[in-house]
Amino acid sequence: MDLIAQNLSYKPEQEFHLNDVSFSMKKGQLYTILGRTLAGKTTLLKTIAGLLTPQQGTLTLDGQDFATVPVWQRNIAMVYQQFINYPHLSVFENVAFPLRQRKMDNTIINTKVMSALQNVGLMGFEDRKIQALSGGQQQRVALARSLAKEAGILLLDEPLVNLDYKLREQLREEFRNIFSSQVSSDSILIYSSTDPVEAMQLGGDIIVMDEARVLQQGTAKEVFENPATIRVAQIANDPAMNMMQGDIAEGKIRVNDSISLAVPPHFSSLSSGRYTFGVRAADVSVAAKGIPFNVELAEISGSETYLHVQNGGQTLIGLLDMVKDFAAGDKVNIGLDAAKLYAFDESGRLAASPFGGGK
Amino acid sequence: MNFKHKYIFLLPGLLVLIGILIFPILFTVRLSLSSWDSFYPGLDFIGLENYVRLFTDDARFWESFFRLSFLSVTTVFLQYVIGFALAHMVWKDIAFQRFFRVLFLIPMMSTPVIMTVIWRTFFHESLGPLNDFFSLFDMTPLWLSNEYLALVTVITVEVWQWTPFMFLLMLAGLLSLPKEPFLAAAIDGAGPIRKFVYVTFPLMAPISIGAIIIRLIEASKIMDTIYVLTSGGPGTSTETSSFYIFIKGLREFQMGYSAALSFTYLIIMIISLTVIANVLVKLFIKKA
C-alpha cells in the first residue's frame, strides 16, 4: 500500500471536480485513469502532483501525509496533453532542467540526459530549439524530462491525445516498452486516457472515473469483463456498450414486441423484473435468422463497418468485421448472442455478466 | 494554484500604488469639506457647502463638463473611424506597408504638449501656413480666437495626436484575427463591403469596445492641448472640466472648492464610463 487517497473532494466553484475519490496504488505498477473529457482525470493528476489542494480527504505516500508536501518537494514528474516544454531552452537543457534544479553534478546530468534522449529516440536533437520540433518530438522531450528525473510518481495526462492517429499508435507502443524497461520498481506510473483500447493495451490497473467520481478500480481484465455499472460499461468500451431496457419474465428476455431472447444460463440466478441489458458492438452480428432491424447509418472504418440499426425505438451499434455497403433504410437481420449479454439492475449495477461477475 | 507566495508577487505593487494614492485621495475628500483658499489656507470644516455651491451655483463647471463630453465623444468617434479605416488599409498587401505603419504611429509618440506648441504656430492667424493657404481665397479664419473655430482646432489637434493610438489597437486586433472566417466568406463570394460588415466588424467588436473605452478614459483627461493652444479661451469656449478645476485650484487657489469639483468629477466619470461601456457592449455585440 503506497499511494493512498481517501475521500478526496475538490469543489472550486459550484461543481465538484473530485467527489469523494478514494484509491490505492502500489509501487512498480501502472495505473490508467479512464474517463471521458471533464470526468476529473486532470484534476486528480494535479491533486497528486500538488498543484491543487483538495478541500477534503487525505493523501498519503508510504504512510506519510503527502497533501501538505509542496509541489516542488514532491518527487514527481508530469507529461501534459499539450506539448509543454520550456520554450526558451534547448532540448538538452529542457531535459536537464529538473536535474540542475537538484544541483546534480554536470557529468552525471550529461549521462542521464543523453540516456533519456536515447530512450525516447531523440539522439542528435540535443541542441535543437523546442519550436523547431514536431508535436510528436516535443512530446518525446517532455517524456525524456520525466524519465531523466527518475521520479517516484510519473503522471501522464492523455499524452497522446493531441497527436495524429499513426503517431499515436507508434508512440503508444514505444511508451509501453519504455514503461516496462525504464521505470523502476520504486515508481508509480499513472496514465490518464479517454480511450478504452489504449487503457486495455497498456495493461495494469484501471481506475474508471466519471463526473468527478471513481466508479471502479480493477485490472484491465476485470473492468473489461465485469464492468461494475452501466456507466463503466459505456466508458470502458469503444463504441460504448449497447444498452436495452427490458424485462425478464417466464424464461424470456423481452425488450420490445420484436426483440425477445431466451434467458441464457448465466442469467439463471436473476429473478424476474426490469433490467438493462448490455451487449458489446462486437457481439452484434448480421445473421439470417436474426431479428429484423432498419439500417440508419453505416460507417466503414478500415476493414470494419460500424452499423447503426433501429427497431421500434431501440437502436444498436454493431461492429462488423467486414466491409459492406448498407444504405439507410435497408432491412437487415441482426443476431444477438444471448450468451454474451450483460444485465444491470434498476440502480444500474451489474447483475450478471458472461464472465461470471455480478451479484 | 494557490500558494502563500502569491502575496509576495501581488503586494509590492499594490501597496506602493495604494501608498502613493491613499493620501491624495483622502486629502481630496477632506479638502473638499474645507474652505481652503489663498486668503485663509487651512483645513477648517464647512460641511457640504462646496458641494451645495457646485450643484446650485456653478453653471461654468457644468458647461465645462458638457463641453468635455462633446469633445471626448467627437474626437474618440473620429479617431475610431479614421484609426480603424487606416488600420484596415495597411492591414494587408499595400506598397510600403512598414513605412506607412510607422508613419501613422509617429504622432502618438510625440509629446502632446510640444506638438501643440508647433500646432499653435501652424494655426497662427497671421503668420501660420494654414491661413497662408486660406488667404488664397481671401479668407482669414480665426482658428484660435473664434469660439467655434477654436473647438475645431482643438479637435483637429486631438485627432492628429491620438488617432495613432486607435490605429495601433485596431491594427493589433486585425492582425490577431483568425483566418478561417475570411476564407469562408471568400468561398461564399462575399465582396469587400459584405466581408467587412459581416466578418471583420463583428470579429473586431470586442477589441473596438476596449479601444474606445481606453481612448475615452484618456480623452477625458484632455488638458495639455487646451492649456497651450487656447488656455480655455476665447472666453470659456474651450474650457473642459480638467482645465476648469486647474483654474479654480491652481490659478485662483480655491483649493477646497476645486477638491469638491475634482471629487464630483471623478464620481461622474466612473458612473458615465460604466454606463458607456455597457451601452457599447449592447450596441456592438448585438449587431454582431
Added chain:
Amino acid sequence: MTFVYRTLKYGFIAFWSMFVVAPFLWALSTSFKDFNSVTGGATYIPWVDFEPSLEGWKVLVRSPAQGGINIIEPYFNSIFVTCMASLISIILGTLAAYALSRFTFKAGFIKNNDITFFFISQRIMPPVVLSIPFFIMLGFLGLLDSMVGLILVYIVLLMPIAVWIMVDFFNKVPREIDETALIDGCNPYQAFFKVVLPNSIPGLIVAGLFCMIFGWTDFFFAFILTFTEVQLLPVAIVALNSSITPWWSLSASALVSVAPLIIVAFLVERYLSKGNLSGALK
C-alpha cells in the same frame, strides 16, 4: 468598383500622410528661420522663400549665460525620470500581473478581476485631480521639485499600463509551463524567474515601450510639481512658448525632443508585425 475603392484608399492614405507630417515639416522649416523670415508671414522653402539661418539650432547648444536655451539638462532629466519610473512600474507591475494571472485572490467580494480593475482604473484620474494633493504631499515630504518626487508620481501613472499589458500577456502563456517548473523542483519564485520571465520578453518590451511613451509625453505633473531645480523637457519647451516666442528655437527644440520616440515607433511597428503586440494589447 475596385478602381474607385483603390483610388479612395490611396487618396486617403496620401491625405493622412500629409496631415501627419505637416507639423513636422513646418517645424523643420521654421527651425532654420530667423526673426525676419518668421514675422514676414508664412514661408516654406529655405533659399527660395527665405534665407536659412542656424540660429534656432545654435541656441540649443549655447549656455544660458550667452542667451542660449538650456535644453540638455532637461533632456537628461526627462530620460532619467522616464526610465526610472518605467523600470519600477514594470518590475512591480509585472510581479502583480503574474499574481493576478496565476493565483486566486479572494477577500470578501473582492476577487482577481476587481484587483486588476483597481490597478487599471487609476488611469481614469485626471492629472489635475491628483496634482493638488500631490503638491501638498510632496511638499510635506520635502520632495517637491525633485526627481524622486516625480518618479513617485509617475509610478502611479505608469504602473496601471504595465499591469494592463502584462496581465493580458501572462493570461496567454500556458500555465502548464509554470506548473511543469514547479513539478521539476522550482519554488514559485524560481518558477517565475527561471521559466516565466525568460519567456515573457516580448510582453515586457511592449509594456516597456508603452511606459516610456506615456512617461516621456507627460507634461502636467512635471509642470505643477517642479520649478527650478529639476526641469523636464516638455516644461522647458513650453516655457519658451510663453516668452517672446522665438519660433525658430522652439521648433528646433521640439524636433530634438520628439526625435528619440521615432525610434520607439519603429520598435512598436516591429513587434506589431511579429504578432507579439496583438496578444499583449487585446
